[in-house]
Amino acid sequence: MSAVTTESVAPPQGRPRLGANRRLWRTLYLLSAIMLLLSFVRVVSDAQDITSAGTFAAALGLAVPIAMAGLGGLWSERSGVVNIGLEGMMILGTWGMGWAAYQWGPWVGLLAAIAFGALGGLLHALATVTFGVDQIVSGVAINILALGLTQYLSAVAFEGVEGGGPTQSPRFDAISTVSVPGVDSLLSPIADKDWFFVSDVANLIIGLTTGVSLITVLAILLLVASFVVLWRTAFGLRLRSCGENPWAAESLGVRVYRYKYVAVVMSGVFAGIGGAYLADAANIYREGQTGGRGYIGLAAMIFGNWRPAGLASGAGLFGYIDALQLRQGGTSVHALLLAAAILLGLFAAIQLWRQRWVSGAVVGVIGAVVLWWYLVTDEVAGEIASIAPYVTTLLVLALASQRLRMPAADGQIYRRGESH
Amino acid sequence: MRRVIKVAAIAMAGALTLAACGGDSDGGGASAGSSVSPASYKVGLAYDIGGRGDQSFNDAAARGLDQAQKEFNFEKKELEASAGETDAQKEERLRLLATGGYNPIIAVGFAYATALKAVSAEFPDTSFAIIDDASFTAANVANLVFAEEQGSFLVGAIAASASKTGNIGFIGGVNTPLLQKFEAGYTQGAKAVNADITVQVKYLTQPPDFTGFNDPAKGKTTAQGMIDNKADVVYAAAGGSGSGAFEAAKAAAGPWGIGVDSDQYKLPSLAKVKDIILTSMIKRVDVAVYQFVKSYNDGAPATGIQTFDLAKEGVGYSTSNPAVAEYTAKADEFKEKIISGEITVSAKP
Numbered sequence: 001m002s003a004v005t006t007e008s009v010a011p012p013q014g015r016p017r018l019g020a021n022r023r024l025w026r027t028l029y030l031l032s033a034i035m036l037l038l039s040f041v042r043v044v045s046d047a048q049d050i051t052s053a054g055t056f057a058a059a060l061g062l063a064v065p066i067a068m069a070g071l072g073g074l075w076s077e078r079s080g081v082v083n084i085g086l087e088g089m090m091i092l093g094t095w096g097m098g099w100a101a102y103q104w105g106p107w108v109g110l111l112a113a114i115a116f117g118a119l120g121g122l123l124h125a126l127a128t129v130t131f132g133v134d135q136i137v138s139g140v141a142i143n144i145l146a147l148g149l150t151q152y153l154s155a156v157a158f159e160g161v162e163g164g165g166p167t168q169s170p171r172f173d174a175i176s177t178v179s180v181p182g183v184d185s186l187l188s189p190i191a192d193k194d195w196f197f198v199s200d201v202a203n204l205i206i207g208l209t210t211g212v213s214l215i216t217v218l219a220i221l222l223l224v225a226s227f228v229v230l231w232r233t234a235f236g237l238r239l240r241s242c243g244e245n246p247w248a249a250e251s252l253g254v255r256v257y258r259y260k261y262v263a264v265v266m267s268g269v270f271a272g273i274g275g276a277y278l279a280d281a282a283n284i285y286r287e288g289q290t291g292g293r294g295y296i297g298l299a300a301m302i303f304g305n306w307r308p309a310g311l312a313s314g315a316g317l318f319g320y321i322d323a324l325q326l327r328q329g330g331t332s333v334h335a336l337l338l339a340a341a342i343l344l345g346l347f348a349a350i351q352l353w354r355q356r357w358v359s360g361a362v363v364g365v366i367g368a369v370v371l372w373w374y375l376v377t378d379e380v381a382g383e384i385a386s387i388a389p390y391v392t393t394l395l396v397l398a399l400a401s402q403r404l405r406m407p408a409a410d411g412q413i414y415r416r417g418e419s420h
Numbered sequence: 421m422r423r424v425i426k427v428a429a430i431a432m433a434g435a436l437t438l439a440a441c442g443g444d445s446d447g448g449g450a451s452a453g454s455s456v457s458p459a460s461y462k463v464g465l466a467y468d469i470g471g472r473g474d475q476s477f478n479d480a481a482a483r484g485l486d487q488a489q490k491e492f493n494f495e496k497k498e499l500e501a502s503a504g505e506t507d508a509q510k511e512e513r514l515r516l517l518a519t520g521g522y523n524p525i526i527a528v529g530f531a532y533a534t535a536l537k538a539v540s541a542e543f544p545d546t547s548f549a550i551i552d553d554a555s556f557t558a559a560n561v562a563n564l565v566f567a568e569e570q571g572s573f574l575v576g577a578i579a580a581s582a583s584k585t586g587n588i589g590f591i592g593g594v595n596t597p598l599l600q601k602f603e604a605g606y607t608q609g610a611k612a613v614n615a616d617i618t619v620q621v622k623y624l625t626q627p628p629d630f631t632g633f634n635d636p637a638k639g640k641t642t643a644q645g646m647i648d649n650k651a652d653v654v655y656a657a658a659g660g661s662g663s664g665a666f667e668a669a670k671a672a673a674g675p676w677g678i679g680v681d682s683d684q685y686k687l688p689s690l691a692k693v694k695d696i697i698l699t700s701m702i703k704r705v706d707v708a709v710y711q712f713v714k715s716y717n718d719g720a721p722a723t724g725i726q727t728f729d730l731a732k733e734g735v736g737y738s739t740s741n742p743a744v745a746e747y748t749a750k751a752d753e754f755k756e757k758i759i760s761g762e763i764t765v766s767a768k769p
Contacts (some may be wrong), residue, residue, distance in 0.1 A: 058645065165470075168660065170688075177692065217620070281664075282639075
């Protein structure tokens with residue numbers, strides 16, 4: 001029925017707004033298809049955890065820091081500055097959170113994390129925009145600097161404090177969580193029924209609406225706001241023009257330096273929020289707790305083709321698989337093999353139908369191997385379960401994202417008045 | 421403009437120097453005590469990541485050193501590792517101590533194995549010790565290792581006794597042979613009490629990714645997953661990630677957590693969740709360090725593999741949480757049997 005609605009509403013030459021509408025429906029269809037696949041796999045493999053409410057909640061939690069780092073990368077790279085220093089800015093954020101939160105509460109901690117992240121961004125902007133330093137070099141320097149600086153600051157600020165030490169802050173209370181009232185009590189009975197598809201969707205809704213940290217809510221709002229600001233305002237258009245062709249932007253009167261500064265500092269702010277979330281989720285700052293999530297955020301942004309919705313789905317996918325492997329790695333990842341085999345089989349069928357014989361055959365054989373692997377084992381070894389998030393991301397990138405396009409002037413050094 | 425660049429360059433350089441200094445801790449802090457009579461020898465100690473004040477492994481080594489210094493007359497220098505460093509940097513640190521006349525030198529942690537193998541051959545007249553590694557032996561190296569599987573056996577038995585669901589969890593920081601000893605002992609201890617028990621096992625990361633020891637958020641997610649799947653006791657042998665596991669147990673209200681290395685019930689940083697820490701598998705790194713320095717002090721530095729097991733009081737479990745009292749009788753019974761040899765605990769899962 002819904003298909004009919006879209007057909008009747010959309011005129012032959014879809015204007016942008018109606019295109020967006022159709023895209024929404026397409027997203028919904030895609031989501032339902034994924035949930036159908038997962039329900040099917042859950043029933044066949046009896047891996048209950050792959051669609052449990054706890055898994056979806058954990059996936060959301062694991063996705064937030066990655067999405068925030070990715071959003072930071074998005075702002076920066078849309079203005080033409082590659083930001084490999086996100087990891088360092090995230091480290092600054094975790095430290096800022098730990099330092100301020102145990103003394104003045106988590107909300108002040110969040111502000112401190114934002115300030116620290118912004119400082120990291122400001123340093124990157126100063127080096128790359130004002131001084132024209134190579135952006136990769138500056139980013140790597142910030143990562144090293146942030147690590148050393150936080151080690152030094154920890155020794156100064158946390159040593160001798162009850163519960164603190166040179167590698168960790170004292171424990172602090174986390175930012176409170178919120179739930180959509182009534183959802184849990186209303187849907188739990190349905191979720192417990194183990195109905196095909198229906199219970200899985202109920203679990204998804206419970207997982208995403210119950211006990212959600214307020215930083216998560218903030219993160220989702222920031223994702224939406226970033227889209228609106230960057231793609232629906234004159235400010236955003238000018239900012240993106242700096243990443244596509246700063247010389248043309250300059251010739252039209254855009255103050256490129258200023259826009260790049262704003263973008264890179266905002267990038268630090270988002271990375272700082274990601275760091276704050278990480279420390280908040282653990283109730284503690286711990287040295288090294290970012291664990292490379294800044295880089296994964298960067299990868300999620302590339303995965304998402306330098307778009308907010310894309311990077312959110314990249315982070316979501318990574319978070320979901322990571323949640324699976326952390327919670328019930330052996331059985332859940334084993335069940336995913338079946339899902340992968342089905343997807344590969346479908347992909348192979350499409351390729352063959354389009355008469356792309358070679359790629360269809362290759363993917364088909366890979367799918368058959370995965371299916372065989374699924375059938376002859378009961379569980380996946382821990383070593384393989386741990387790399388599942390990375391492998392999945394790589395696979396999806398390889399199969400689905402052939403048309404990535406980064407901002408045209410991304411990574412190039414721009415000097416004012418040197419247009420050519 | 422030029423001046424601005426110059427100032428910025430100096431500021432950057434200064435900041436980087438600061439960064440490089442971040443990892444060094446102040447050595448010779450206690451030399452004030454020995455100012456009366458000149459120290460007869462100098463002890464060097466190279467920490468693993470975290471160093472003095474990590475409230476865990478390194479702190480235990482520091483405690484042993486402090487205790488030894490109180491009794492014997494020596495000067496000391498402590499250096500610490502930084503995250504993500506290479507073997508070459510570790511070698512450099514050990515070499516720095518050796519050329520500085522420090523003897524004996526103690527390397528804290530298996531991460532030093534490769535570096536120490538090279539450096540100990542270069543300085544045959546210096547006595548070295550390494551904690552938690554027995555991958556190589558040399559005439560001037562003492563391998564101070566622990567029977568973690570025996571201590572873990574006892575907490576495994578306690579976990580199985582305390583579990584009502586017949587389902588318990590084990591979280592390892594990084595999947596290394598060392599951590600597998602913990603898993604092996606824990607599982608055997610649990611099965612000795614309840615042969616049908618389910619033990620959920622998860623390592624947070626795989627080597628060479630060692631972030632699993634410092635990622636409390638992952639520890640929390642993993643523990644939540646185990647608790648959602650019916651585990652009601654979770655043993656966190658995961659360094660700094662353990663605090664996340666305890667947060668999860670605390671939030672779920674009901675499940676127990678089991679700590680590792682030191683008596684985590686008493687750690688100030690875990691004070692808010694300590695009521696759910698049933699017990700901790702204690703590893704007496706301080707005893708090992710003290711014993712090694714003592715052997716050097718007595719003129720016969722220990723060499724070769726020195727195993728600190730239950731019999732030597734090198735491992736054990738803590739009883740500071742009153743809730744553990746009802747399970748100690750059974751655990752002590754197992755302890756006697758292990759010491760007498762009636763039960764042998766395998767170190768492999």
